[in-house]
Amino acid sequence: MASVYKSLSATNGHDEKERAERKNKQRVLILSSRGVTMRHRHLLQDLYSMMPHSRKEAKLDTKTKLYQLNELAELYNCNNVLFFEARKGKDLYAWMSKAPNGPTVKMHLQNLHTMEELNFIGxxxxxxRPVLSFDAAFEKEAHLRVIKELLTHIFGVPKTSRRVKPFVDHVMAFTIADGKIWTRVYQINESEPGKKKPTADGEEMDVDPAPKKKGGKPDLDVNLVEIGPRFVLTPIVIQESSFGGPIIYENKEFVSPNQIxxxxxxxxxSKYNRRTEAIRENKIKRGDLGLTTHGGRTKEKDPLSDSVLFA
Structure with missing residues:
Protein backbone atom coordinates (compact mmCIF):
# COMPACT_ATOMS: atom_id res chain seq x y z
CA MET A 1 0.00 0.00 0.00
CA ALA A 2 2.81 2.38 0.79
CA SER A 3 4.30 1.95 -2.67
CA VAL A 4 0.88 2.45 -4.30
CA TYR A 5 0.25 5.60 -2.24
CA LYS A 6 3.64 7.00 -3.16
CA SER A 7 3.04 6.35 -6.84
CA LEU A 8 -0.41 7.98 -6.71
CA SER A 9 0.95 10.94 -4.80
CA ALA A 10 3.72 11.40 -7.34
CA THR A 11 1.19 11.17 -10.18
CA ASN A 12 -1.11 13.73 -8.58
CA GLY A 13 1.76 16.11 -8.01
CA HIS A 14 2.86 15.69 -11.60
CA ASP A 15 -0.68 16.33 -12.86
CA GLU A 16 -0.98 19.46 -10.73
CA LYS A 17 2.33 20.71 -12.09
CA GLU A 18 1.20 20.14 -15.68
CA ARG A 19 -2.13 21.81 -14.94
CA ALA A 20 -0.33 24.84 -13.54
CA GLU A 21 1.95 25.03 -16.58
CA ARG A 22 -0.94 24.72 -19.05
CA LYS A 23 -3.05 27.39 -17.44
CA ASN A 24 -2.99 29.72 -20.44
CA LYS A 25 -4.79 27.77 -23.16
CA GLN A 26 -5.44 30.10 -26.07
CA ARG A 27 -6.37 28.69 -29.44
CA VAL A 28 -7.47 30.82 -32.38
CA LEU A 29 -9.73 29.76 -35.24
CA ILE A 30 -8.84 31.63 -38.46
CA LEU A 31 -11.22 31.56 -41.43
CA SER A 32 -12.73 33.80 -44.09
CA SER A 33 -15.93 34.22 -46.04
CA ARG A 34 -16.60 33.69 -49.72
CA GLY A 35 -15.34 36.33 -52.12
CA VAL A 36 -11.88 36.97 -50.70
CA THR A 37 -9.19 38.07 -53.14
CA MET A 38 -5.67 36.78 -53.61
CA ARG A 39 -4.20 39.41 -51.28
CA HIS A 40 -6.70 38.49 -48.59
CA ARG A 41 -5.74 34.82 -48.85
CA HIS A 42 -2.06 35.73 -48.55
CA LEU A 43 -2.84 37.71 -45.40
CA LEU A 44 -4.60 34.70 -43.88
CA GLN A 45 -1.64 32.49 -44.72
CA ASP A 46 0.83 34.97 -43.21
CA LEU A 47 -1.12 35.20 -39.97
CA TYR A 48 -1.55 31.44 -39.80
CA SER A 49 2.20 30.88 -40.21
CA MET A 50 2.96 33.47 -37.50
CA MET A 51 0.45 32.03 -34.99
CA PRO A 52 1.35 28.44 -34.05
CA HIS A 53 -1.64 28.26 -31.67
CA SER A 54 -4.15 28.86 -34.50
CA ARG A 55 -6.36 26.50 -36.46
CA LYS A 56 -7.28 27.16 -40.07
CA GLU A 57 -10.73 26.32 -41.45
CA ALA A 58 -12.31 26.46 -44.90
CA LYS A 59 -14.41 29.41 -46.01
CA LEU A 60 -17.73 30.14 -44.34
CA ASP A 61 -20.65 30.15 -46.77
CA THR A 62 -22.90 32.59 -44.93
CA LYS A 63 -22.33 36.24 -44.05
CA THR A 64 -25.45 36.74 -41.94
CA LYS A 65 -25.53 33.76 -39.57
CA LEU A 66 -22.20 34.46 -37.93
CA TYR A 67 -23.31 32.81 -34.68
CA GLN A 68 -22.44 29.51 -36.37
CA LEU A 69 -18.79 30.39 -35.78
CA ASN A 70 -19.29 29.60 -32.10
CA GLU A 71 -20.13 26.01 -33.01
CA LEU A 72 -17.07 25.77 -35.26
CA ALA A 73 -14.87 27.13 -32.48
CA GLU A 74 -16.27 24.51 -30.11
CA LEU A 75 -15.61 21.73 -32.63
CA TYR A 76 -11.98 22.83 -33.03
CA ASN A 77 -11.56 23.43 -29.28
CA CYS A 78 -10.79 27.13 -29.85
CA ASN A 79 -11.72 29.97 -27.53
CA ASN A 80 -10.84 32.81 -29.96
CA VAL A 81 -12.17 33.46 -33.47
CA LEU A 82 -10.57 35.65 -36.14
CA PHE A 83 -13.01 35.91 -39.06
CA PHE A 84 -12.38 37.91 -42.26
CA GLU A 85 -15.48 39.00 -44.15
CA ALA A 86 -15.09 40.15 -47.77
CA ARG A 87 -17.63 42.47 -49.39
CA LYS A 88 -17.90 43.10 -53.16
CA GLY A 89 -14.40 41.75 -53.70
CA LYS A 90 -12.94 45.05 -52.45
CA ASP A 91 -13.67 45.62 -48.78
CA LEU A 92 -12.37 43.40 -45.97
CA TYR A 93 -13.76 43.38 -42.44
CA ALA A 94 -12.12 41.60 -39.50
CA TRP A 95 -14.22 40.09 -36.71
CA MET A 96 -12.43 39.29 -33.44
CA SER A 97 -14.43 37.37 -30.89
CA LYS A 98 -13.93 35.60 -27.58
CA ALA A 99 -16.01 32.45 -27.97
CA PRO A 100 -18.51 31.53 -26.67
CA ASN A 101 -19.42 34.45 -24.39
CA GLY A 102 -17.87 37.43 -26.13
CA PRO A 103 -17.19 40.26 -26.60
CA THR A 104 -16.92 40.75 -30.36
CA VAL A 105 -15.18 43.57 -32.24
CA LYS A 106 -15.85 44.37 -35.89
CA MET A 107 -13.13 46.35 -37.68
CA HIS A 108 -12.50 47.53 -41.21
CA LEU A 109 -9.14 46.37 -42.57
CA GLN A 110 -7.38 48.53 -45.14
CA ASN A 111 -3.89 49.49 -46.38
CA LEU A 112 -2.98 45.82 -46.56
CA HIS A 113 0.54 44.70 -47.53
CA THR A 114 1.53 41.05 -47.26
CA MET A 115 4.98 39.54 -46.72
CA GLU A 116 5.57 38.76 -50.39
CA GLU A 117 4.20 42.03 -51.71
CA LEU A 118 6.90 44.44 -50.52
CA ASN A 119 9.76 41.93 -50.15
CA PHE A 120 10.62 42.83 -46.57
CA ILE A 121 14.21 41.98 -45.67
CA GLY A 122 13.36 40.83 -42.14
CA ARG A 129 6.56 33.72 -29.96
CA PRO A 130 6.09 37.47 -30.49
CA VAL A 131 6.48 40.41 -28.16
CA LEU A 132 3.25 42.43 -28.23
CA SER A 133 3.85 46.18 -28.09
CA PHE A 134 0.82 48.42 -27.46
CA ASP A 135 0.56 52.16 -27.65
CA ALA A 136 -0.07 54.00 -24.38
CA ALA A 137 -3.32 55.34 -25.87
CA PHE A 138 -4.93 51.93 -25.42
CA GLU A 139 -5.30 52.65 -21.70
CA LYS A 140 -7.09 55.98 -22.12
CA GLU A 141 -10.53 54.76 -23.27
CA ALA A 142 -12.68 51.80 -22.26
CA HIS A 143 -13.31 50.41 -25.76
CA LEU A 144 -9.59 50.52 -26.53
CA ARG A 145 -8.87 48.48 -23.42
CA VAL A 146 -11.35 45.85 -24.61
CA ILE A 147 -9.69 45.77 -28.04
CA LYS A 148 -6.25 45.47 -26.42
CA GLU A 149 -7.39 42.49 -24.39
CA LEU A 150 -8.78 40.76 -27.49
CA LEU A 151 -5.59 41.44 -29.45
CA THR A 152 -3.54 40.02 -26.58
CA HIS A 153 -5.57 36.80 -26.49
CA ILE A 154 -5.53 36.35 -30.27
CA PHE A 155 -1.96 37.31 -31.21
CA GLY A 156 -0.29 36.46 -27.92
CA VAL A 157 1.13 32.95 -28.37
CA PRO A 158 1.22 31.01 -25.08
CA LYS A 159 4.49 29.29 -24.31
CA THR A 160 2.67 26.04 -23.53
CA SER A 161 1.32 25.63 -27.07
CA ARG A 162 2.20 22.39 -28.83
CA ARG A 163 3.76 23.81 -31.98
CA VAL A 164 5.48 26.79 -30.43
CA LYS A 165 9.26 27.17 -30.54
CA PRO A 166 11.12 28.33 -27.41
CA PHE A 167 12.26 31.58 -29.05
CA VAL A 168 11.12 35.20 -28.97
CA ASP A 169 12.54 36.86 -32.06
CA HIS A 170 9.91 39.27 -33.41
CA VAL A 171 7.74 42.16 -32.21
CA MET A 172 4.13 42.86 -33.14
CA ALA A 173 3.37 46.56 -32.64
CA PHE A 174 -0.09 48.15 -32.37
CA THR A 175 -0.18 51.95 -32.61
CA ILE A 176 -3.20 54.26 -32.51
CA ALA A 177 -3.26 57.24 -34.89
CA ASP A 178 -6.25 59.10 -36.37
CA GLY A 179 -8.64 56.77 -34.58
CA LYS A 180 -7.16 53.70 -36.30
CA ILE A 181 -4.95 50.83 -35.18
CA TRP A 182 -1.75 50.55 -37.24
CA THR A 183 -0.21 47.07 -37.11
CA ARG A 184 3.44 46.35 -37.89
CA VAL A 185 5.63 43.27 -37.39
CA TYR A 186 9.39 43.56 -36.83
CA GLN A 187 12.25 41.12 -36.42
CA ILE A 188 14.51 41.52 -33.38
CA ASN A 189 17.95 41.66 -34.96
CA GLU A 190 20.94 41.26 -32.67
CA SER A 191 24.44 42.04 -33.94
CA GLU A 192 27.83 42.58 -32.41
CA PRO A 193 29.13 46.16 -32.38
CA GLY A 194 31.73 46.92 -35.05
CA LYS A 195 35.40 46.63 -34.21
CA LYS A 196 36.39 49.56 -36.42
CA LYS A 197 35.17 53.09 -36.15
CA PRO A 198 35.35 55.62 -39.04
CA THR A 199 37.21 58.85 -38.29
CA ALA A 200 36.61 62.36 -39.59
CA ASP A 201 39.20 61.85 -42.38
CA GLY A 202 37.31 58.84 -43.73
CA GLU A 203 39.86 56.33 -42.38
CA GLU A 204 38.95 53.48 -40.04
CA MET A 205 40.40 53.34 -36.57
CA ASP A 206 40.63 50.26 -34.39
CA VAL A 207 38.63 50.48 -31.21
CA ASP A 208 38.38 48.31 -28.15
CA PRO A 209 36.26 45.20 -28.39
CA ALA A 210 32.69 45.25 -27.14
CA PRO A 211 32.34 45.33 -23.36
CA LYS A 212 31.49 42.00 -21.83
CA LYS A 213 29.02 41.25 -19.11
CA LYS A 214 29.74 39.22 -16.01
CA GLY A 215 28.69 36.03 -17.80
CA GLY A 216 31.35 36.57 -20.45
CA LYS A 217 28.98 37.47 -23.29
CA PRO A 218 29.46 40.83 -25.03
CA ASP A 219 26.72 43.42 -25.27
CA LEU A 220 24.84 43.21 -28.57
CA ASP A 221 23.30 45.94 -30.67
CA VAL A 222 19.55 45.34 -30.98
CA ASN A 223 17.55 46.84 -33.83
CA LEU A 224 14.22 46.11 -35.52
CA VAL A 225 13.74 45.07 -39.15
CA GLU A 226 10.24 44.95 -40.58
CA ILE A 227 8.93 41.56 -41.63
CA GLY A 228 5.30 42.10 -42.60
CA PRO A 229 2.40 41.89 -43.00
CA ARG A 230 1.21 45.42 -42.32
CA PHE A 231 -2.38 46.65 -42.18
CA VAL A 232 -4.64 49.24 -40.56
CA LEU A 233 -7.74 48.44 -38.49
CA THR A 234 -10.64 50.85 -37.95
CA PRO A 235 -12.97 49.85 -35.08
CA ILE A 236 -16.66 49.93 -36.03
CA VAL A 237 -18.73 48.28 -33.30
CA ILE A 238 -18.23 46.18 -30.19
CA GLN A 239 -20.91 43.62 -29.29
CA GLU A 240 -21.40 42.25 -25.82
CA SER A 241 -21.65 38.54 -26.70
CA SER A 242 -19.95 36.40 -29.34
CA PHE A 243 -21.23 37.45 -32.80
CA GLY A 244 -24.41 38.89 -31.35
CA GLY A 245 -25.95 40.74 -28.46
CA PRO A 246 -26.34 44.44 -27.76
CA ILE A 247 -23.88 46.97 -29.10
CA ILE A 248 -21.78 48.44 -26.29
CA TYR A 249 -19.67 50.72 -28.51
CA GLU A 250 -20.19 52.27 -31.95
CA ASN A 251 -17.75 54.42 -33.89
CA LYS A 252 -19.77 57.44 -35.03
CA GLU A 253 -16.91 58.75 -37.18
CA PHE A 254 -16.64 55.64 -39.35
CA VAL A 255 -17.82 56.05 -42.94
CA SER A 256 -18.38 52.85 -44.90
CA PRO A 257 -16.49 52.43 -48.19
CA ASN A 258 -19.83 52.00 -49.98
CA GLN A 259 -20.86 55.48 -48.87
CA ILE A 260 -17.51 56.90 -50.01
CA SER A 270 -23.15 66.62 -60.40
CA LYS A 271 -20.20 67.85 -62.48
CA TYR A 272 -21.86 66.52 -65.65
CA ASN A 273 -25.19 68.09 -64.69
CA ARG A 274 -23.56 71.46 -64.05
CA ARG A 275 -21.77 71.30 -67.39
CA THR A 276 -24.93 70.48 -69.38
CA GLU A 277 -26.87 73.17 -67.50
CA ALA A 278 -24.21 75.75 -68.38
CA ILE A 279 -24.38 74.76 -72.06
CA ARG A 280 -28.19 75.09 -72.09
CA GLU A 281 -28.10 78.50 -70.38
CA ASN A 282 -25.48 79.69 -72.86
CA LYS A 283 -27.73 78.73 -75.78
CA ILE A 284 -30.66 80.59 -74.22
CA LYS A 285 -28.57 83.75 -73.70
CA ARG A 286 -27.28 83.67 -77.26
CA GLY A 287 -30.84 83.35 -78.54
CA ASP A 288 -32.04 86.30 -76.45
CA LEU A 289 -29.21 88.48 -77.80
CA GLY A 290 -29.93 87.52 -81.39
CA LEU A 291 -26.61 85.75 -81.83
CA THR A 292 -28.25 82.66 -83.31
CA THR A 293 -29.32 84.49 -86.55
CA HIS A 294 -27.54 84.32 -89.90
CA GLY A 295 -26.18 87.69 -90.98
CA GLY A 296 -28.47 89.65 -88.68
CA ARG A 297 -31.55 87.98 -90.19
CA THR A 298 -33.70 85.29 -88.76
CA LYS A 299 -33.16 81.94 -90.36
CA GLU A 300 -35.91 81.10 -92.84
CA LYS A 301 -38.00 78.08 -92.10
CA ASP A 302 -37.70 75.10 -94.35
CA PRO A 303 -41.08 74.54 -96.08
CA LEU A 304 -40.47 70.81 -96.04
CA SER A 305 -39.63 70.59 -92.34
CA ASP A 306 -41.85 68.62 -89.99
CA SER A 307 -42.77 71.71 -87.99
CA VAL A 308 -44.23 73.36 -91.16
CA LEU A 309 -45.88 70.34 -92.74
CA PHE A 310 -47.54 69.08 -89.56
CA ALA A 311 -48.35 72.45 -87.95
Missing part, protein backbone atom coordinates in the same frame (compact mmCIF):
# COMPACT_ATOMS: atom_id res chain seq x y z
CA UNK A 123 12.88 37.19 -41.23
CA UNK A 124 11.96 35.22 -38.12
CA UNK A 125 11.72 31.62 -37.04
CA UNK A 126 8.43 29.94 -37.90
CA UNK A 127 6.56 29.04 -34.73
CA UNK A 128 8.34 31.52 -32.46
CA UNK A 261 -17.87 55.35 -53.46
CA UNK A 262 -21.48 56.58 -53.68
CA UNK A 263 -20.41 60.13 -52.82
CA UNK A 264 -17.68 60.01 -55.49
CA UNK A 265 -20.16 58.85 -58.14
CA UNK A 266 -22.62 61.53 -57.09
CA UNK A 267 -19.89 64.17 -57.31
CA UNK A 268 -19.02 63.05 -60.84
CA UNK A 269 -22.69 63.11 -61.79
Missing amino acids: NCLKGS RSDLRRAKG
